[in-house]
Amino acid sequence: MTIQNLAQYANLGVYSAMVVFTIAMVAFAIDLAGAAPRVSAPVEARKEPVRVGAESSVGATGHPAHGDDTDRPRSRRAAGVAMMLTRLGGLLLIAAAAMRGLSVHRPPLGNMFEFALVGCMFVVVVFVAISLRRDVRWLGLFVIGPVLLTLGLAITVFYTDASELLPSLKSVWLVIHVTVATFSVALFTIAFSVTILHLVKMWLERQDGQGGQGSVGMSRIRRAVNTALPPARTLDRTAYEINAVAFPLWTFTLIAGAIWAEQAWGHYWNWDPKEVWTFVIWVVYAAYLHARATTGWSARSASFIALAGYGCILVNYMVVNVYFVGQHSYSGM
């Protein structure tokens, strides 16, 4: 098997993973739609005050019980299929990353395509790892969706042919610095999805609690999302926990980058655009963690800071890499 072949097989792996993830995403969506409590009564009947009162009082707990659905738990076969497919897709991504690495005789962390590929692989691996310990089937759609989008961008827009690295990048720090950076970005991505879901769920819960409207007044899709998602407090805590793991890793990325910079460029800090943006991200997420720990800051405001932090990550990856010229530029990332 020649080197060119291996790189092509890696691309094939990415395409296969995308197909698998697409089916998984559809299955997750079907599962989510199935969460909408079935209301057997006609629309007119649902407006009866007695029924509305009963439903909204239960709905406020986050798990509305609806008539015949209370007896038997809903079938989650679609979610089961989706989780299996997610694992399969994860394996395909691991294989793709490994083949890409073998084809260039180095860790596949040298350009934006490889960074996106390994990042997606980490996202899926972390998601599967979490799913082994907790029921996170509700999160599947919102993790696999972004992964699919990123893979699509990676293989079309960011695609770079398999090539050697510049000699100055051949360092053990490439593995340390970039692997940890990619891993923490993967964690931040999952936390970002959970944060958005937290804001959505807060909004739904507020609507749910508003004077007698209850979950009955909501459209089917809102009811589905409202039922499928855990309570807002749980979502907030989950997002915080993931961010709290990602933040020290990001700090380590910053430090390892500075050490490598000292070795390669002679200074710890060169005010390179990538360095500055990495630091900006660090400051924004530090602000988020502080906001979470400060009384008087609502969970909602803190969540918006976390969203801003992820916005900075996107800027760092997509804007800084492409438009800003700095000392990171020669690596193509």
Next chain:
Amino acid sequence: MGILRLSHVDISAPDLELAAAYYTQVLGLDIVERTDERLFFKCWDERDHHCLSIRYDPGKVLALGGAVAALAGLIASLMIRRRRVFVRVSSSETAGRSVVSVGGLAKGEDPRLGTTVEAVLSAIAERTGKTV
């Protein structure tokens, strides 16, 4: 690819003055620029600014130690739960005996606060031989 030309060499030295003396007096290089932490040398037929730079960099160990300490502190601040547990012993007139009450206060959310309070309570009960 084959090296066309070597631009400069950058090394670090524990004593900049000693290095300066060695490279000028023993090897015969010229000092072209001098800062507090760096010396630039060139040979007599050198067209570039310098071919050798010597750096005095005593902060490396300090920087590494500081970075490790900062990271450890950060992880500790994120992972360690801050909680206080209060134990109050009061005499109860009605029951005619001492009543021990245990309370807990957590900074932020703390799902395991209840377990801690119960652990303290059962430890007290065990030592005193009383039931909860």
